[in-house]
Amino acid sequence: MEKEQIGVRTKKEQRRRLWIQVKQNKEAYLMLLPFMLLFTVFTVIPVIMSLPMGLTDFDMVKYPPTWVGLSNFYNLFLNDSIFIKSIRVTLVFAVFTGPLSYLLSFLLAWLINELNAALRVIFTLIFYAPSMASGVYAVWQLIFSGDSYGIANSTLMNLGITTSAIQWLTDSRYILTVVIIVQLWVSMGAGFLAMRAGFQNIDKSQYEAGAIEGIRNRWQELIYITIPGMGPSLMFAAVMQIVSSFTADIVARNLVGFPSTDYAAHTIMTHAFDYGWIRYEMGYASAICMILFIAMYLANKLINRLLGRYMD
Amino acid sequence: MAADAKKLRASNRRAGRKIGGTVMIFLFLLILGAFMVLPIWLMAVNSVKPVNEMFIFPPKWYTLNPTFDNFRDTYRVLGQMWVPFSRYVFNSIFVTVSVTVLQCIFASMAAFCLAKVKFPGSRFINAVIVLALLYNSNVIYLIQYMVMAQLHMINRMSALILPAVASAMGLYLMRQSMTGVPDSMIEAAKVDGASLFTICWRIVIPNQKPALMTMAIFAFQGAWNITGGSVVYDESLKTLPTVIQQAAAAGISRQGVTMAAAVILFIPPVLFFILAQSQVMETMAHSGIKD
Numbered sequence: 001m002e003k004e005q006i007g008v009r010t011k012k013e014q015r016r017r018l019w020i021q022v023k024q025n026k027e028a029y030l031m032l033l034p035f036m037l038l039f040t041v042f043t044v045i046p047v048i049m050s051l052p053m054g055l056t057d058f059d060m061v062k063y064p065p066t067w068v069g070l071s072n073f074y075n076l077f078l079n080d081s082i083f084i085k086s087i088r089v090t091l092v093f094a095v096f097t098g099p100l101s102y103l104l105s106f107l108l109a110w111l112i113n114e115l116n117a118a119l120r121v122i123f124t125l126i127f128y129a130p131s132m133a134s135g136v137y138a139v140w141q142l143i144f145s146g147d148s149y150g151i152a153n154s155t156l157m158n159l160g161i162t163t164s165a166i167q168w169l170t171d172s173r174y175i176l177t178v179v180i181i182v183q184l185w186v187s188m189g190a191g192f193l194a195m196r197a198g199f200q201n202i203d204k205s206q207y208e209a210g211a212i213e214g215i216r217n218r219w220q221e222l223i224y225i226t227i228p229g230m231g232p233s234l235m236f237a238a239v240m241q242i243v244s245s246f247t248a249d250i251v252a253r254n255l256v257g258f259p260s261t262d263y264a265a266h267t268i269m270t271h272a273f274d275y276g277w278i279r280y281e282m283g284y285a286s287a288i289c290m291i292l293f294i295a296m297y298l299a300n301k302l303i304n305r306l307l308g309r310y311m312d
Numbered sequence: 313m314a315a316d317a318k319k320l321r322a323s324n325r326r327a328g329r330k331i332g333g334t335v336m337i338f339l340f341l342l343i344l345g346a347f348m349v350l351p352i353w354l355m356a357v358n359s360v361k362p363v364n365e366m367f368i369f370p371p372k373w374y375t376l377n378p379t380f381d382n383f384r385d386t387y388r389v390l391g392q393m394w395v396p397f398s399r400y401v402f403n404s405i406f407v408t409v410s411v412t413v414l415q416c417i418f419a420s421m422a423a424f425c426l427a428k429v430k431f432p433g434s435r436f437i438n439a440v441i442v443l444a445l446l447y448n449s450n451v452i453y454l455i456q457y458m459v460m461a462q463l464h465m466i467n468r469m470s471a472l473i474l475p476a477v478a479s480a481m482g483l484y485l486m487r488q489s490m491t492g493v494p495d496s497m498i499e500a501a502k503v504d505g506a507s508l509f510t511i512c513w514r515i516v517i518p519n520q521k522p523a524l525m526t527m528a529i530f531a532f533q534g535a536w537n538i539t540g541g542s543v544v545y546d547e548s549l550k551t552l553p554t555v556i557q558q559a560a561a562a563g564i565s566r567q568g569v570t571m572a573a574a575v576i577l578f579i580p581p582v583l584f585f586i587l588a589q590s591q592v593m594e595t596m597a598h599s600g601i602k603d
Contacts, residue, residue, distance in 0.1 A: 018432055025431035027508040035422035036437070038478035041463075043444050046455035053451050060454070108344075111337045114329075119338070121589045125582070126345040129352055132581040134537055135557075135574025138567070139351045142358070142371075151354070154370040185348065190530060194485055197522035200592060201489060218333065232488035239445055239484070247448045269448075276450040289449035296446045 054287035059280050072287035082263055083271055083288070089176065090246065090267045090292075094299075096180050098245035101187030105237060108188065109195035110222060124196055131189040137254035140182050144168035144255075169255060172262035179252045179265045186251065189244065191237030198233025202226060231307065238303045246296050249273060268292045355578075359383070359571035366567060382572035389559040395547045404536065404552040407472050408580075411535035414477045416528055420520075423486030424512040428498055438487070444480040453542070460543060471543040472551070476535055482527045489523030490516060525588040532588075533581045553577055 022029070054072055058065035076083050112123045130136065143151040146167040153165040168174050202225070207215075210225045227234075249269035252258075256265050259274070268288060276285035353373070358366070360378040390397045425431070426438055456475060457466075465471040493516055501511045517524065539554045560573035 021432050025429060028425040028429045028431050031421040031509060031512065032425050032437075035418040035478055035483065038418070038474055039444075039480070039483075041459060042456055042475040042478055043452075043480060044440065045459060046452045047444060047447055047449075049455045050449050050451040053449075108341070111341055114334060114337050115341075117593045121586065121593060123341050123345060124589060125585055126349055128585065129582065130348060132533055132585065133352055133355065133574065133578045134553075135570070135577055136351055136355055138570045138574065139355045139358070142354065142567075143351065149367055149371055151371055158370055185351070188348075190481065190485075193526050193529065194488075194523075197485075197489065197526040197592075200522040201492065201520070218329070229492070232491045236485055236488040239442060240481070243445060243448065272450055282451055282454065286449060286451045289451070293447050293449070296448075297443075300442070300446060 050286060051290075053283055054290045056283040056286075057281075058283040058286075060282055061280075065283060068283065072284050073291075075284070076287060076291070082266065083268075085263050086266045086268045086271045089263070089265065090269075092176065093180065093183070093248060093267060094245040097183045097187060097248070098241055101184055101245075102191065102237065102241045104184075105188055105192035105195055105241075106234075109192055109199055110226070112196065113199040114218065120196075124193070127188040128193060130186045137182075137251070140255055141169070144178055146170060169257070170261050172260075172264040175256050175260050175264035179255060182255060183248055183251050187244065189240070191240040191244075194233050194236045194240070195230070198230035199226065201233075202229045235304075235307055238307060239300060242296050242299050242303065246292060246299070268295075352578075355571050355574055358568060359575045361568060363566075363568065382566070382568040383576070385566075386556065386559055386569055386572050386576070390555060393547070393555065395550075399548055400550060400552045400555050403469075403549060407469065407538055407551060408532055408535040410473045411476045411538075412528055412531040414473070415479055415482050415531040416524060418477060419479065419482045419486055419527060420517055420524065421509075421512055423483050423490055424516055425508070426483075427487045427490035428493060428495070428516070429508065441480050441484050441487070445484060457542060465543070467544055467546050467549065469544075469549060472538050472540045472549075473535075476531075476538060479531065479534070482531060485527050485530070486520070486523055489520055493519065522592050525592050529581075529585055529588050532584045536577075536581055 053065065055067060055069060056065035057068045057072075108123075108127055112120050112127075115123065145151075145153065146165060146169060148154055148157060148165045150165065150168070152168060153162070156162045157165070166174065168178050206225050206229065207221065210221060215221050215224060247269045249267050252260060252265040252267065252270060253273070258270065260266060269292065272285045272288040272292070275281045275288065357373065357375055359382055360380065361375045362377050362379045362381070365372065365375055365377070387397070390400070426434055426441075460466055460471050460475075465474070497515060498511055501515055506514070537553055538551055539557075540551065541554060544550060556573045556576060560570045
C-alpha cells in the first residue's frame with residue numbers, strides 16, 4: 001500500500017517535472033514549430049499512414065483497401081522470383097557503389113581541401129556537377145550507344161580492342177556494370193558536399209595547435225585532427241550514401257530502360273516502381289518498400305556502430 | 313605550371329606541407345576531374361552541334377561550326393504555348409527562391425534546437441528525422457496528395473513550395489554540423505542574457521556558413537527541379553523543367569534539342585552553386601575565428 005503510494009507520487013512528480021521542463025524550453029519549441037509543422041503534415045503523417053498499406057490489397061480504385069494480412073510478404077518471398085532476383089541486384093549494386101563512393105567522396109573532399117580557395121570552388125563544382133545535371137542520361141546513352149556511333153564502341157573499335165559494336169545497354173552481361181559506372185559518376189552528391197562543408201568547418205586554430213604539438217604531415221593531420229573533428233558530417237554522408245545506394249533506380253531506368261533485359265538492373269526500388277506505378281498494386285509495392293526500409297535501417301545501425309567512436 | 317605552383321603555395325602555410333605533394337594532388341584531381349566533366353562537356357558540345365555532324369564516325373568531341381538552332385527551336389516551341397514563356401520562368405524562380413529561403417530559415421532554427429538544446433522530446437525528434445530519411449515509399453506521394461487535397465492546396469503554388477520546405481535532409485545536415493558548436497559558447501551567451509533565438513541567429517548560424525550554404529545548394533537544386541505534374545495542372549502554374557522537358561521530348565524530339573534542354577536546366581543550379589560556395593570562401597577568409 002505504502003509502496004504504491006510512493007509510486008503514484010513519483011509518477012505525478014515526474015509529470016510535474018516534465019511540465020516544468022517543457023515550460024522552460026518554450027522558446028525551443030517555438031523555434032521548432034514552423035519546420036515541424038510542415039514536416040509533420042507532409043512527411044510524418046504520410047509515412048505513418050503508409051505503414052499499414054503493405055498489409056493490404058490496394059489498387060487506388062477500390063476504397064478502402066482490403067486487408068490481406070501478411071500475404072503480400074509471403075508472395076514476395078515465396079512466389080515472386082523477380083523480387084528475389086532484385087534483392088541480389090540491389091545487394092551487388094549497394095556493395096559496389098556504397099563503400100566505393102563513400103570513400104571516394106571522402107578522399108576527394110580531403111584532397112580538394114588541400115588546395116587554395118579558388119581551386120577548391122572549381123574542383124568541388126567539377127565533382128558535384130554530375131549531381132546537378134538532371135538531363136545528362138541522354139549523354140550516357142550516347143556514350144554507351146549500341147551502334148558504332150556510340151562513343152564507347154567507336155573508341156574501342158578505333159583502338160582495335162573490339163571489332164564490332166557491343167550492346168552495352170541491352171546485353172545482360174554488361175548492363176549492371178554500365179549502370180554501376182554511371183551511378184559512381186553521379187555519386188559525388190549530397191554526402192560529398194557535406195564532407196566538403198565538414199572540412200571547411202574545422203577550426204583553423206586546431207591545425208596551428210597541431211603543428212606546434214608535432215603534427216608532421218597531411219596524413220597525421222587528417223587522422224588526429226580532421227577526422228575526429230568531423231564525425232557528424234561523416235555520419236550524415238553515410239546516411240545519404242545508404243539511401244542513394246539502396247534506393248537507386250533512376251539511373252537504371254533512364255539508361256537501360258524498364259524493364260532491363262533479363263532484369264539485369266532490376267533493383268528492389270525498380271520492383272516497387274513496377275508494382276506501384278505500372279500495375280497500380282499499391283499494397284504490394286508498399287510491402288516491397290517496407291522490406292527495403294528494414295534493410296536500410298539495419299545498414300544504418302551497422303554504420304552507426306562503425307562510426308560511433310567519432311560521434312559525441 | 314609555374315604559375316599554378318605559386319598559387320598553390322598560398323595554401324601551404326600549415327604543418328608539413330610540401331609543395332610537391334600539393335602539385336601531385338592538383339594533377340590527380342585534374343585528371344579525375346577531366347573524366348567527370350567529359351559527359352557534361354559532351355552535353356554542351358552536342359547542344360550546339362549542327363545536325364549533319366551529329367552522326368559521323370568516329371563521333372567528335374568538339375565542333376567547328378557551333379549553331380544555336382537547338383536553343384532557338386526550343387525557345388520557338390515554348391514561345392508558341394498559350395501561356396507566355398516568361399510565366400514559366402517566373403514560376404520557377406518564385407518556387408525556387410521561396411523554398412530556398414524558407415528552408416534555410418526554418419531548418420536552421422529547428423536544427424539549432426535539436427543539436428544544442430536538451431528538451432523533452434529532442435531525442436525522439438532526432439530519431440524521427442533519420443528514420444524519415446531512410447523511409448522511402450512510393451505510396452507516400454499518394455498520401456501526400458490526399459493530405460494536400462484535404463488542405464485545399466491542389467493546383468496552388470503552395471503545393472509545390474510547402475512540402476519541399478520541410479526537408480529532412482536539410483535539417484539533418486544542419487543538425488549534424490551544429491553539434492560541433494562548443495557548449496561553452498552558448499552558455500556564455502546565455503549568461504549575458506541572450507535568448508535562444510538571438511544565440512541561434514547572432515552567434516551560431518554565422519559560424520555555420522559552410523553547412524548553411526550547402527543546405528541552400530540542396531534546397532535550390534531540389535526546388536529548381538520540381539515538376540509537380542500531379543499536384544498542379546493549371547498551365548499557368550507549371551514550372552520551367554516541366555515544359556522544357558515536354559517540349560524537348562514531345563515537341564521537337566531531336567537529340568540536339570534534348571541536350572539543349574538539359575543545358576538550359578543545368579545552368580541556374582551551377583550559377584547558384586558558384587555563388588554559394590564563394591560565399592563560404594569569403595567568410596572563411598575574413599573570420600577564421602571560432603570557439
